[in-house]
Amino acid sequence: MARxxxxxxxxxxxxxxxxxxxxxxxxxxxxxxxxxxxVSLHDWxxxxxxxxxxxxxxxARAVAEPSSVFWLSLRNTSAYVVMxxxxxxxxxxxxxxxxxxxxxxxxxFRTLYFLPSITPMVVIALVWIWLLQQWGGLLDRPATAxxxxxxxxxxxxSGYNMLLFLAGLNDIPQDFYDAARVDxxxxxxxxxxxxxxxxxxxxxxxxxxxxxxxxxxxxxxYIMTRGGPERSTEVVAFQVFKNAFSYAGQMGYASAMxxxxxxxxxxxxxxQMRVFRSRRIYDE
Amino acid sequence: MTISTGxxxxxxxxxxxxxxxxxxxxxxxxxxxxxxVGASLKTRKEFATDKRSLIPPRFQLDERLKxxxxxxxxxxxxxxxxxxxxxxxxxxxxxxxxxxxxxxxxYAMVLTAVQLTVNSLAAYAFARMTFYGRDVLFNLLLxxxxxxxxVLLVPQFLVVNYLGLVDSFWGVVLPxxxxxxxxxxxxxxxxxxxxxxxxxxxxxxxxxxxxxxxIILPLSRPALITLGLFTFLGAWNSFIWPLVVLSDxxxxxxxxxxxxxxxxxxxxxxxxxxxxVMGSLPLIAMFLLAQRYLIGGxxxxxxxxx
Numbered sequence: 001m002a003r004x005x006x007x008x009x010x011x012x013x014x015x016x017x018x019x020x021x022x023x024x025x026x027x028x029x030x031x032x033x034x035x036x037x038x039v040s041l042h043d044w045x046x047x048x049x050x051x052x053x054x055x056x057x058x059x060a061r062a063v064a065e066p067s068s069v070f071w072l073s074l075r076n077t078s079a080y081v082v083m084x085x086x087x088x089x090x091x092x093x094x095x096x097x098x099x100x101x102x103x104x105x106x107x108x109f110r111t112l113y114f115l116p117s118i119t120p121m122v123v124i125a126l127v128w129i130w131l132l133q134q135w136g137g138l139l140d141r142p143a144t145a146x147x148x149x150x151x152x153x154x155x156x157x158s159g160y161n162m163l164l165f166l167a168g169l170n171d172i173p174q175d176f177y178d179a180a181r182v183d184x185x186x187x188x189x190x191x192x193x194x195x196x197x198x199x200x201x202x203x204x205x206x207x208x209x210x211x212x213x214x215x216x217x218x219x220x221x222y223i224m225t226r227g228g229p230e231r232s233t234e235v236v237a238f239q240v241f242k243n244a245f246s247y248a249g250q251m252g253y254a255s256a257m258x259x260x261x262x263x264x265x266x267x268x269x270x271x272q273m274r275v276f277r278s279r280r281i282y283d284e
Numbered sequence: 285m286t287i288s289t290g291x292x293x294x295x296x297x298x299x300x301x302x303x304x305x306x307x308x309x310x311x312x313x314x315x316x317x318x319x320x321v322g323a324s325l326k327t328r329k330e331f332a333t334d335k336r337s338l339i340p341p342r343f344q345l346d347e348r349l350k351x352x353x354x355x356x357x358x359x360x361x362x363x364x365x366x367x368x369x370x371x372x373x374x375x376x377x378x379x380x381x382x383x384x385x386x387x388x389x390x391y392a393m394v395l396t397a398v399q400l401t402v403n404s405l406a407a408y409a410f411a412r413m414t415f416y417g418r419d420v421l422f423n424l425l426l427x428x429x430x431x432x433x434x435v436l437l438v439p440q441f442l443v444v445n446y447l448g449l450v451d452s453f454w455g456v457v458l459p460x461x462x463x464x465x466x467x468x469x470x471x472x473x474x475x476x477x478x479x480x481x482x483x484x485x486x487x488x489x490x491x492x493x494x495x496x497x498x499i500i501l502p503l504s505r506p507a508l509i510t511l512g513l514f515t516f517l518g519a520w521n522s523f524i525w526p527l528v529v530l531s532d533x534x535x536x537x538x539x540x541x542x543x544x545x546x547x548x549x550x551x552x553x554x555x556x557x558x559x560x561v562m563g564s565l566p567l568i569a570m571f572l573l574a575q576r577y578l579i580g581g582x583x584x585x586x587x588x589x590x
Contacts, residue, residue, distance in 0.1 A: 014409040021406035021462035028459040029428035032439035103299030120521040216434035237434040
C-alpha cells in the first residue's frame, strides 16, 4: 500500500500503540472463546470452578437428551428469525422508497424512524408489554407470543435498516431509471429489474446482519415473557443465560450451548465475512 | 455518501401519497413514546382503570367537565391531587433511579473516553505506520467482529470471573475498553489524511506521537465524534452484560434497574415508565443535537450501533 508513509521502515513503537486495543479485543473474543470451549468439556460451577471432565457430554446433553430444551429453543429462535427478518425487510425497503419520494419532511421522517435505534431495548420491551396487551393479549397466548415479540423486533429495527436502504438507493444512478423509462418499463418492472439488482449488495448485507442479530434475540423474551407462555418464547440466548447464571453449576452446559449457537450461526457469519470484505474494498 | 442527493423532485401526486404513507408510519413510530410519557403521568389508580389513553384521565377534558357538573369523575380518584411529576420524584426517592442514571452515565462516559483513546492509537498505527505483521494483526482484529455478542456472553463472563472482577465497576467496563469496529472505522478515516502533512510535521521534528496528536486527531474530529456517539449509545443501552456481571444493586445501570422494577411483585408501572422516560430522553436529546454524525456514520460504515 503506497499510501502508508515511511513504507518499508519498521517502526517498533507501533506495537506499543496497537497493544492496548489488541490485547483487550483478543482477550474478550478468541481467548474467551477458547476458555469457554475448555469449560464446555467439564462440569463447571462459577463459584467452585472446574469439576469432572465430561468430554462431549455437555454437547450430547443439549443435542440428544430427551429433556433438553435446546431443540425447542432453536425451533422458536428460527421461527423468530424468519418472522423478524421478513418483517424488517418488508417494511424497511418500502419505507426507504417512500421516504425519498415523499414531498415533505424527508429529514423529519429519517429522525423519527431512527428513534427506536437509540432507545434501550429494555424500555421498548416494557412499553410494548402494555401496547400488545391492549391489542388482543397477543403475549398471553402460546400461539401468538413469539409473533408478538417479533413485532417488537420489527418495530425496533425497521427504521435503522430504512436508513441503510436509503443510502443504497441513493447510490443507484438515475440514468438506469431513465433508461428503463425509455424502454417502456412500468414501476413494478423498474423495481424488479433496476432497483433490486442494483441494490443487491445492500440487500445481502442487511439480510445477513438481520439474521445474525435475530438469532441472538434475548431482551424481549427476558423482559416481556420470561420464555412463556408454555415455553413458546423460549429462545436459545435465553437458555444459555438461564443455564449459566440462574441454575447452579451448569456453566459447562451453558458454554456448550453457546458454542452450539455459534455453530448454527457459522454459515451466516461466513457470508457476512465475505460481504464485509467486499464492502471494505469498495469503501477504500 | 450523502443522503440528500435523491432523485429529481418526484411528481406531485406520488410525492403527496408517499408523504401520507410516511406520516402514518411516523405515527406508529412515535405512538409508543407518547404512550410511555402518558403512562408515566398516571396515578396507580388511573393506570389500573385506564391502560389505553395517552392522557391521564385526571387531565382529560370530559373528566374535568364531569367534575365541574358534580358527577363522579377521575378527579375524585385516589391520587388525583398528585403533583404532575409525582412518579418521577418517587422513582428517584423510592427506586434510586438517580443512582442508576448516574451509573449509566459513568459507564458510558468512561467507556467512550477509553475507547476513543485506545482505538485511535491502534488505528493510527494500522493506518500510518509500518511494522512486521501489521496486516495479520489487523485481520485478526477484524475477524473478532464476526463473533456474535450472544455467543460471547458466557465466554466473556468466564474471563471476567477468572480475573476476579465479577460484581464490580471494572467487570462492567473492561470488555468494552476497545473494539475492532472502532479501530476499523478510525483507520478508514486516518488512511485518507494526506501524507504531505505528516512529512511536514516530521521535518518540524515531530515524532510519531506528535504527528498523531497534532495532525491526525485534529483532522479526524468527525470520525471521533461519530465513534464517540456510537460507543456512548451502545454503553448506555447495554443490558445483558451488566445484568450478568452485577448483583450489587448500587452498581446497576438504568437498563438493569428497570428490569429489576419489572420483576417486583405488584410492579408500579407508572413509576417504571417515569424511570423509562428519564432513561431514554437524554439519549434522544443528544441524538437530535448530533444526528448528522450518527446518520452520516451509519451510511459511511453500514455498521450497527448496538
